[in-house]
Amino acid sequence: MASSSSTVNPFETAKQQVDIVADLIGLDKGVREVLKHPKRELTVNFPVQMDDGTYRVYTGYRVQYNMARGPTKGGIRFHPQVTLDEVRALAAWMTWKCAVVNIPYGGAKGGVICDPKHMSKNELERLTRRYASEISMMIGPEIDIPAPDVYTDSQTMAWIMDTYSMQKGYSVPGVVTGKPISLGGSQGRGEATGRGCAYVIREAAKDLGLKVKGASVAVQGFGNAGSVAANLLFDEQGAKIVAASDSRGGIYKADGFNPHALEEHKAKTGSVVGFPGSKPMSNEELLAAKVDILVPAALENQITKKNADKIQAKIVGEAANGPTLPEADTVLYEKKIAVMPDVLANAGGVTVSYFEWAQDIQGYYWSLDEVNQRLERVMVQSYNDVHKVAQERKVHHRTAAYVVAIQRVVDAMRLRGTYP
Numbered sequence: 117m118a119s120s121s122s123t124v125n126p127f128e129t130a131k132q133q134v135d136i137v138a139d140l141i142g143l144d145k146g147v148r149e150v151l152k153h154p155k156r157e158l159t160v161n162f163p164v165q166m167d168d169g170t171y172r173v174y175t176g177y178r179v180q181y182n183m184a185r186g187p188t189k190g191g192i193r194f195h196p197q198v199t200l201d202e203v204r205a206l207a208a209w210m211t212w213k214c215a216v217v218n219i220p221y222g223g224a225k226g227g228v229i230c231d232p233k234h235m236s237k238n239e240l241e242r243l244t245r246r247y248a249s250e251i252s253m254m255i256g257p258e259i260d261i262p263a264p265d266v267y268t269d270s271q272t273m274a275w276i277m278d279t280y281s282m283q284k285g286y287s288v289p290g291v292v293t294g295k296p297i298s299l300g301g302s303q304g305r306g307e308a309t310g311r312g313c314a315y316v317i318r319e320a321a322k323d324l325g326l327k328v329k330g331a332s333v334a335v336q337g338f339g340n341a342g343s344v345a346a347n348l349l350f351d352e353q354g355a356k357i358v359a360a361s362d363s364r365g366g367i368y369k370a371d372g373f374n375p376h377a378l379e380e381h382k383a384k385t386g387s388v389v390g391f392p393g394s395k396p397m398s399n400e401e402l403l404a405a406k407v408d409i410l411v412p413a414a415l416e417n418q419i420t421k422k423n424a425d426k427i428q429a430k431i432v433g434e435a436a437n438g439p440t441l442p443e444a445d446t447v448l449y450e451k452k453i454a455v456m457p458d459v460l461a462n463a464g465g466v467t468v469s470y471f472e473w474a475q476d477i478q479g480y481y482w483s484l485d486e487v488n489q490r491l492e493r494v495m496v497q498s499y500n501d502v503h504k505v506a507q508e509r510k511v512h513h514r515t516a517a518y519v520v521a522i523q524r525v526v527d528a529m530r531l532r533g534t535y536p
């Protein structure tokens with residue numbers, strides 16, 4: 117997934133979002149200013165030896181946005197277009213996401229400007245270990261806990277865990293989440309985002325009086341989050357999956373299909389395109405398809421002012437980060453489409469990351485059933501908290517989620533007071 121290539125500075129957007137909610141809940145100027153500044157940020161420039169023996173200098177960042185509610189949490193992104201402002205914005209969004217699902221974390225994010233597609237595994241390992249070493253003074257299970265993001269994965273986390281542990285002289289599994297299970301990763305982490313999204317859609321449907329059993333579903337981006345959401349809506353809730361897409365194109369089958377069969381087709385051929393019995397469908401057609409539930413699970417900026425009035429779904433469950441632009445939110449709200457915002461609908465991932473950290477610290481690991489039951493409790497409670505505010509304040513669920521989150525962060529800040 118590419119970093120945002122839009123010309124909009126994401127940190128400006130993040131600050132505007134704070135202002136909107138601050139106006140709504142009447143926050144004073146001082147508190148607003150705190151919420152619009154990252155608490156701590158580190159820039160590191162470090163050399164990495166390439167396979168041909170030459171050295172290159174890479175730049176990386178780690179931003180800890182707000183730690184009023186606990187240690188900070190957030191992924192590490194390897195991408196050529198990483199900027200400090202992007203990392204700041206992502207760190208702010210992590211702060212709100214952790215607060216929406218009420219897990220005891222603040223928000224952080226990290227990134228290295230690099231092009232992993234053109235680096236060997238050994239080069240990536242050296243880059244990861246050196247970056248981990250450079251930021252090691254500000255990470256740790258009680259300080260800041262990184263996780264995978266764009267172009268980083270469980271192997272990257274294993275290298276960071278090992279580098280940090282070598283410096284300490286003992287194993288510290290709780291320093292990162294998203295690790296392989298054999299190194300202290302959690303059961304259920306791989307499918308947590310899609311699973312959490314399916315729970316939120318189920319709860320939203322109940323409130324709308326929509327039966328998920330037999331309801332039609334379109335999934336944009338049949339990858340990790342999207343395929344899991346489709347499988348669970350199909351397996352556990354009896355939904356009819358009618359459309360799906362990936363970067364190569366989309367497919368449609370009016371009477372529905374088994375998403376597991378589509379997964380197999382994609383595993384064999386590399387794409388959903390050409391799935392037996394289906395018709396091709398463009399990205400624009402998929403978004404505008406006559407379905408009950410739309411799951412954007414691919415890229416940011418997909419639902420815009422231009423296409424928002426064409427959306428026919430009753431529920432939009434944002435598995436992806438940032439798929440809907442703010443101007444489109446208003447259009448969808450006026451059309452009475454219930455948009456379950458990313459900070460709620462895809463927070464299953466960070467929730468099970470929190471479970472992973474809790475298990476690592478206890479040194480006691482839970483079964484898949486325990487993980488899923490606890491995830492369900494968190495997602496249902498978080499949906500209810502957000503829905504209640506949406507009803508009370510007559511705002512859409514994204515604004516409601518921000519109100520819940522920012523209020524929780526501000527409450528923690530006020531209780532702690534200002535040092536000295």
Ligand code: NAD
Pocket residue numbers: 117309336337338339340341342361362363364399413414415416435436437438462463465466
């Ligand atoms: P992924 O790479 O597994 O899947 C993304 C899918 O989107 C792929 O199938 C890709 O082919 C498809 N895609 C790319 N461009 C497309 C386009 N133009 N049209 C249609 N499909 C396109 O990634 P993922 O982990 O499933 O992440 C997807 C989204 O969910 C991202 O926005 C990510 O930030 C968000 N998210 C993921 C997690 C997680 O735990 N995986 C957690 C929170 C948020």
